[in-house]
Amino acid sequence: MGHSKVRKISNRPVALHARIQHDVESRIVSGQWPPGTRIPFEHELTTEYQCSRMTVNKALSELVKKGLIERRRKSGSYVRQPEVLSAVLDIHQLEREVRALGLDYSFRLLRRTERQATDEDRQRLVIDQHASVLHLESLHIAGQRPFCLEDRLINLDEVPHAAQADFSAIAPGSWLLEQVPWSAAEHRINAVAADRHAADILDLKEIAPCLVIARRTWNATGSVTQVRLTYPGDMHTLVAQFAPAGRGA
Missing domain, CATH: 1.10.10.10 (Winged helix-like DNA-binding domain superfamily/Winged helix DNA-binding domain)
Known part of the structure; x- marks a missing residue:
């Protein structure tokens, strides 16, 4: 008709x-x-x-x-998938973020490398030159769409059993939260333009806007892990809740 x-x-x-x-x-x-x-x-x-x-x-x-x-x-x-809201001061499991949107979650381990720390590794983890590190790159998927690119370093001097973990079966962030106690964390948040590598993996145009959360966690004896989480800029919103320090406005 x-x-x-x-x-x-x-x-x-x-x-x-x-x-x-x-x-x-x-x-x-x-x-x-x-x-x-x-x-x-x-x-x-x-x-x-x-x-x-x-x-x-x-x-x-x-x-x-x-x-x-x-x-x-x-x-x-x-x-379009709805935006995920993340609290700035919390450490979230990406699977929970995705499932909170009502979408199926999956992830793929893209790269795994064990090595002596490079200069860049030492800067990211704030460790000495003799440390060993595990470098992991993973893609988290929401429904059928790339959700987040994870680039993670784990300090094997602090977490030696990570070298035997099967990160093709469990996401590194989830494994660390379950296995390794931490006492402090630091977030750094930046808006960046996707480089060719991130654009190819996240199915974006090169120079598309992305949100990058860089987080380092440590315990009483040293740095545990440093991760860079790269999200397509149209899918992620950060939320911070706070109270006044005193009685003043």
Whole structure:
């Protein structure tokens, strides 16, 4: 059946691009199209609604502005995943962050290297030149979309049994929280442009905005681990809750 270009809602005419926008939005909000769903290509929508591609593009552009869909290079438009909210001063397991969004979680160990600490390793961990370290790179996935790139160093002088851990079966952060006590942590937060390596892994355009959380944890005897968590900038919001130090405003 064909579609007319204007219909009546509450006695007010609605342009076709607004109708398309409303129809797509309704399917997203109702859960018919959950996060990660690819919506029909523009040419499919032009056929369905018997309209120009410009009309469809206008409708989809409005949905992008509202944060309901995202356009990915070479693969079309997808229902956007909701942003994850993280407390700045907490150490979260990434699996919990993803499942809190109602999405399936998975991760892949991309690289594992054991070595004597390099100059960069020593700076990141704040350790001496004779230490051994384990370098791990992992990708955390929410639904079907890359969620976070994890680049982690573990000080094997403090956590020697990490050398035998199977980090292809359990995420390094989860393993450390379960196995290794820590007494203090430091967060450093930066907005960065994705380099080619991060862009390829996170399925982003090079120089796309990303949020990087660099965290170092240590115990009474030394530095335990340092991790860089790189998130696509449109998926992550940091939240800090605090109370006044005194009675003043």
